[in-house]
Amino acid sequence: NAVSRGEYRHFMLKEIFDQSQVITHTLEGRLGERHVFPRILGADADELLSRVHNIQIIACGTSYHAGMVARYWLEKLAGIPTQVEVASEYRYREVVVPQGTLFVTLSQSGETADTLAALRHTAQKGGYLASLAICNVPGSSLVRESDLTLMTQAGPEIGVASTKAFTTQLVSLLLLTLALRQVQHGDDEVQARLVSALRGLPQLISRGLALDSAIEGLSAAFADKHHALFVGRGTMFPIALEGALKLKEISYIHAEAYPAGELKHGPLALVDADMPVVAVAPNDELIGKLKSNLQEVRARGGELFVFADENIALEEGEGIHLLRLPAVDEFIAPILYTLPLQLLAYHVAVLKGTDVDQPRNLAKSVTVE
Numbered sequence: 001n002a003v004s005r006g007e008y009r010h011f012m013l014k015e016i017f018d019q020s021q022v023i024t025h026t027l028e029g030r031l032g033e034r035h036v037f038p039r040i041l042g043a044d045a046d047e048l049l050s051r052v053h054n055i056q057i058i059a060c061g062t063s064y065h066a067g068m069v070a071r072y073w074l075e076k077l078a079g080i081p082t083q084v085e086v087a088s089e090y091r092y093r094e095v096v097v098p099q100g101t102l103f104v105t106l107s108q109s110g111e112t113a114d115t116l117a118a119l120r121h122t123a124q125k126g127g128y129l130a131s132l133a134i135c136n137v138p139g140s141s142l143v144r145e146s147d148l149t150l151m152t153q154a155g156p157e158i159g160v161a162s163t164k165a166f167t168t169q170l171v172s173l174l175l176l177t178l179a180l181r182q183v184q185h186g187d188d189e190v191q192a193r194l195v196s197a198l199r200g201l202p203q204l205i206s207r208g209l210a211l212d213s214a215i216e217g218l219s220a221a222f223a224d225k226h227h228a229l230f231v232g233r234g235t236m237f238p239i240a241l242e243g244a245l246k247l248k249e250i251s252y253i254h255a256e257a258y259p260a261g262e263l264k265h266g267p268l269a270l271v272d273a274d275m276p277v278v279a280v281a282p283n284d285e286l287i288g289k290l291k292s293n294l295q296e297v298r299a300r301g302g303e304l305f306v307f308a309d310e311n312i313a314l315e316e317g318e319g320i321h322l323l324r325l326p327a328v329d330e331f332i333a334p335i336l337y338t339l340p341l342q343l344l345a346y347h348v349a350v351l352k353g354t355d356v357d358q359p360r361n362l363a364k365s366v367t368v369e
């Protein structure tokens with residue numbers, strides 16, 4: 001049952017372009033008229049979800065970044081305190097487990113050694129309400145050993161650098177958030193709005209992917225650089241982290257991500273014409289603050305690459321490259337804004353001539369500690 005990359009030059013590019021379709025699969029059968037079906041987590045999930053008062057999310061790598069986005073959603077939309085941690089830290093720490101804690105693992109493969117060990121550790125320790133695996137591989141160890149599962153439906157992912165597994169994890173985490181809000185707070189307009197936004201997501205993804213050649217045009221500005229900085233605020237901070245990780249993994253350019261408000265606490269010292277700064281700027285309540293952070297970068301001679309909402313007043317100019325994204329609901333924005341960062345990393349790597357699908361020193365699934 002070999003997967004083919006078809007007309008695409010690399011699996012990674014195919015998987016980036018698969019995202020509209022696989023997100024359709026992830027949503028299939030899970031959306032009602034005005035809310036998400038709680039039964040997506042199992043026939044009698046209602047009762048269990050009503051008892052969730054705290055959430056601990058554990059993952060590694062790209063999956064960890066999806067968990068970081070989910071924290072903002074779960075706290076803002078479901079009002080549930082949420083902690084997110086990499087598995088290799090969590091498993092060796094004396095974690096305090098508040099009453100009613102749902103333990104959530106995120107994993108493409110379901111076989112990552114540290115994530116699996118963290119799950120086994122919690123099973124032994126006890127005191128959790130239940131464990132939930134959000135996973136892409138049916139029958140994987142994580143799926144078999146968890147109480148509940150939510151499959152991401154991304155299909156096989158071959159490229160070592162994760163792309164479609166990440167965006168389908170985000171979609172699944174938003175579904176989980178909305179199911180919790182429904183069970184704990186009842187129907188409301190926010191859910192109706194987000195259900196309708198989710199229905200429109202595959203279409204929106206296609207529009208985002210149409211930026212491909214514009215992004216390819218930007219890639220030359222990165223290929224000869226040794227460092228890059230990614231900034232965002234709110235849910236865009238983990239998206240910046242994911243953008244930096246993609247660039248590191250496949251182009252071997254040292255990239256870091258910062259919450260934009262932290263720039264002046266260190267990274268501004270590094271900014272000069274040789275370190276491109278990538279900013280993700282959807283139209284949310286933090287846009288004004290982000291804009292002043294960007295001025296701080298410009299004032300120090302840093303070259304800016306801004307992925308911004310089409311309705312934001314921002315001008316291209318010397319040292320400011322601007323790429324416009326379609327207007328999007330603030331809760332959906334992290335999913336859409338992932339796309340240009342994936343494409344940027346891809347095109348930079350292709351220009352550099354690296355092995356895009358099999359980057360040096362990395363493995364698709366890390367099954368040893």
Ligand code: G6P
Pocket residue numbers: 060061062063106107108109110111112115160161162362363364365366
């Ligand atoms: C490896 C892969 C990454 C992935 C991480 C976690 O490092 O190269 O792409 O994000 O493992 O994998 P998982 O299968 O648990 O999501």
